[in-house]
Every structure is written in structure tokens, then in C-alpha cells.
Amino acid sequence: MSKPNHLKVALAQISPVWLNKEASLQKVKDHIEEAANNQAELVVFGEAHLPGYPYWLALTGGAEWDKKVNKEIHGHYVRNSIQIEAGELDSVCELAKKHKIAIYLGMMERAADRGGHSIYCSLVYIDQNGIIKSVHRKLQPTYDERLTWAPGDGNGLKVHPLKQFTVGGLNCWENWMPLPRAAMYAQGENLHVAVWPGSDHNTKDITRFIARESRSYVLSVSSIMRKEDFPKDTPHLDQILVKSPDVLSNGGSCIAGPDGEFIIEPDMTTDGLIYETLDFNRVYEERQNFDPVGHYSRPDVTQLHVNRERQSTARFED
Template sequence: MQTIKAALAQISPVLLNREATLLKVAQYVHDAADKGCQLVAFGEALVPGYPFWLERTDGARFNDDKQKKIQAEYAKQAVQIERGDLEPLCEVAKQKNIAIYLGIIERPSDRGGHSLYCSMVYISEKGQIASVHRKLMPTYEERLSWSPGDGHGLVTHSLGEFTVGGLNCWENWMPLARASLYAQGEDLHVSIWPGNLKNTYDLTSVLAKEGRSYHMAVCGLMRPTDVDVTLPELAELADADEAFFANGGSCIANPDGSWLIEPQTECEGLFIAELDHASVRRERHNFDPSGHYSRPDVTQLTVDRRRQATAVFKDE
């Protein structure tokens, strides 16, 4: 496939409800596939939601009972891949022959089973979980809830003529993280965000032009009215005097930096565009960041992609 159709799924989660949010995700995957898409992407931490409460409920208060209650529920609703939480979604991807990028809060057993990671999961069109990238460094107040990740998920995937890769939110500001994907031939970059126009408007087109790649920026959406009022610890969010915690901003930039889909705000929806690999090849004529315009004899990047663990067991 020299051309593919790609979809930005800009949706809100069912906050702190893993199963309901995954059902909503599956509905949008079905819709994207039925519209002929080969790829659909969702925002950062969508399942079971971004921790908007941290900056609104005094999240830095140490050993606070309220914060511990919220975090305990967050962990309960987080995704455990080993348990099979994503298997139904993998089956949808396989049945519909569509690839998925999904932002989750992961609670992995390989790190003890209680700490949380902001992870970006790639499910192939064959229904296989092909990579799980744990965010290298949570941003600012996110560190009150999420743990730092590792380089294990800094990989790319083939989709038609394209080589796709992605990063979580402010990781997209990290030049070396981007360079690790460029070096693997990335020509379609997917950045996922909790959602805000201020994050995607300036950066998306610049990074598309830097990589001479298509850049899909996919955002979530969140309003006070999306907060379940039966969750007493989150009452301050439900009562907030603001229209949006996250107003979207999903968009796609062409390899020359021009807009293919301009940033979409304040609405849920599926935004679809056709990507032509010939556009990448045209723009790589005068600049290729890891090809003819690189100088590996002068500068070279080393990436440790081992999954980090606190213990290595040798039983034999």
C-alpha cells in the first residue's frame, strides 16, 4: 500500500472505568475500519483516563488519605496486559484488519504489579501486541502517579509502504527519543496527548518537517461533565468551573510541514485522511535525518532497549 487511510480518534474516556472505556475504543475502531482505515490512533492515557485530579486536588500532599484512595482506584482500573485486558481489542483489530495505537495506564506484573506506567501500545492489523512503550519521563505532576519507563518500546512497525513509530506527549520534545525512531526508518510519526491545542499546534508541523514524515498528533478530550459524580474523591473535578480539562487539538501534518488536517478542538470525533508515501520520498530528496543528511562518523546515538527489571533470576 503506497497510500493508507489513517484516523484520529479524539474521544473522552469513561474516567476510571477500564472496561467501559475499552468498549468505547472498540466502537471507534469498528467505525474507522468500516470507513476503510488501515490505522487508528487514540490519545495518551485514555484507558482509564489521564490524572487531571493531580493539579486540582492538591496531588502533591504526602501520605494524604484522599490521594491514596484515588491512586488505589486508578491502579485497580489500570490495564494489565498479562491478564488479557486488551485481548478483545486485539481480536477487533484482527477481524477488521486495522492497526491501533492506544494510550493506556499500564500496571505491569514485571515491575511488581502495583506501580503505574503511561504506555503507548501498538496492536498490529493481525491483532498482535507488537510493542508497549512506557513513557521515558512523566511530565511535572504526572510523576506523582506514574513511574519512569524504559527504552524497550522505542521501535517502529511496517504498515504498507510506511514505517510507523510513536511517542507519548512531551516525549515528542526529546530530540534523542525522536532520533531513535528516525534511525529505524520512521516516516509516519504518531504522537499521543491527553489533549490541548497549545501542545499540538506549534509542535506537530515542526516535527513533520524535521523528520520529513507525516505526523499524526492524537488527543483526548475531557470535560467536567465527563466525570462520574459517584466518585466522591473527584467531586472537585465534576464541579470545576471550566468547559474543558482537555480540549483536543488532534491534527495531521504533511512531510513538508503543511496541514493535512488542521487541529480539531472541543469535539469528539473520528478525523480521517489519506497518506501518500510518495510525499515522504519527495521531501527526503533534500533532507533525510538518518540517511544522506546524517553523519554517523561524527555523531551517533546508543539506545538501550532492554526492558528494565529490579531482579534477574537465574535458576539453573
């Protein structure tokens, strides 16, 4: 076990078994085991990693109305998304408890409380006791993602204690949204997790920016995806591959420290786990001259109000 002020983290820069729920889930569990065996205390997987990002939307004319190809791939996607209420993350929770390792997992959630047919890009936090502490549904899917993902709500805008750290996370371009970032900072976040589908063009600027703005550690974690990573039994694979580049997501996972400088620069070569040990003391050191929600804030002038109520279509009174 590391020192109380130290936290060993593992960034899972791996490919999913694309749109295959069971195989992707097994790959996630294999990497949790590997991270735990290397004494990691937190392991993070990229956005929508389980069971994968909807790359087909940009490759098959995703916005074409009533197109059978897109309907069939979408149906396959929904069937391979995770329903938490059905216990489909129980085995992951058991591993977290067994190894006393915390997990941030980007996944597609087929939400029972919204009817069970739409899917949400969710970031799930499981603590070291194996308990799901938050499920953050992406507030605003980006551009073509809106063709297959539903917009979420503020219920998952929560932070969690992890040793001396306070950890929170956002999905992809949510990290560019000033107000959700502020909502996390206001709760004492000092270890920010930013998950991405992949590519250094997303992580190379915002990772350092958030670290410098918040005076926190920032972990940016991306998947990788290459043309050869598409499973052979993917519906309409031939049409997906026609326009697919050789590399769809090149990783770019990285870590910035509370001074806004890279500890690990964007990595486009690793296919596996990336490790680093963080020292909490650096957070206090960098908050000396700037603390965005403490001594360098003016809540009497500007103040944020956050609705964290889980949204649903109906309320039933029996």
C-alpha cells in the same frame, strides 16, 4: 482496500469513560469498529486514554504528603489500569485481526514485570494481525504526572511496517525530546504518531516541527475531556469538580505532511473520529533535499546509542 501507497488513518478524538476500565475499553472497541467500517487501516487513541489522564493531581493538591483523597483516587486509578499479561487487551487484539486494522492505544499499564502495583503511561501498537508488537512505557512522566506514573524504559522505542509506511510513536512531551525522536528516525520511521491527553497548545507547534525535521507524516492525537465527562461514581468527585475548568482537554488533534505543513489543522470541535488518507510518495519527495538519518547525517561525528532492554528490579536464575 486502498492503493498500496495510500493509508487511511483515523484519529480518535474522544473522551474516555474516566477511570472506568471496562466502560472505557468498550468505548475504545466501539470506535475501532466504527473506524474499520469506514475503511480506516490505522486508528489512534490519545495518551493515557484507557482509562484516562490523572487530572485530579492539579485539582486536589496532588503533591500534599500522605493525603487520603489522593491515595484513594490513586488506588482507584491503579485498579482501573490495564494488565496486558492478564489478557485485558485480548478483545482489542481480536478486533484488530477481524478488521485488519492497526491500532495505537494510549493506556495506563499495571506492569506485572515491575511487581504489578506501579503504573506506566504506555503506548501500545497492535498490528493488522491482532498482535501486540510493542509496548512503549513513557520515559519521563511530566511534572505532576510523576506523582502517579512511574518512569519507563527504552524497550518500546520500536517502529513497525504498515503497508509502505514505517510507523512509530511517542507519548506527549517525549515528542519534545530530541534523542528519542532521533531513535525513531534512525529506524526508518516515516509516519510518526504523537499522542497527547489533549489541548491544542501541545499540538500546534511540535506537530509541524517534527514533520519538517523528519520529513515524515505526523499524527497528533488527543482526547477531549469536559467537566460533565467525569462519571458520577468517581471517588471524591466533589473535590475534583470544585476547581475543575469546564474544559480540561480541548482536543487539538491534527496531521502534518512531510513538508511540515498542516494537512488537518488542530481540531477543537470534533467529538469522534477524524479521517485522512496519506500518500506515501510524498515521503520520498520531501527526503530529496533532507534526510536526517540518511544523506544529511554524519554518524562518524555524532551517533546515538539506545538501550532497549526491558528494565526489571530483579533477575532470577533457577
